[in-house]
């Protein structure tokens with residue numbers, strides 16, 4: 001789902017290089033919408049994306065690292 005909604009304009013590596021809580025991701029998605037023309041996302045899908053990204057960040061705590069090679073990322077999520 002993140003693949004579908006977030007990889008259209010930039011690589012997923014850009015998304016996955018960021019870690020943050022729900023608030024951070026909500027703000028990020030708002031920014032995508034305001035500044036970068038992100039199209040509409042159904043609210044429940046947006047909530048799922050935010051939860052997923054925030055959960056992922058908890059599992060992989062706070063420091064930032066260089067983006068993974070795309071070949072190292074999971075097939076889909």
Ligand code: HEC
Nearest residue numbers: 005006007008009010014015018028029032036037038039
């Ligand atoms: C319609 C195009 C578009 C879509 C769809 C899109 N983005 Fe972006 N996003 C951009 C552009 C343009 C930038 C700025 C790219 C750059 O700086 O190279 C960006 C940058 C970012 C950044 C880096 C922000 C920073 O602090 O530098 C993150 C994180 C991000 N997007 C997350 C997402 C997520 C999560 C989604 C899915 C919900 C998403 N994007 C969907 C266009 C898009």
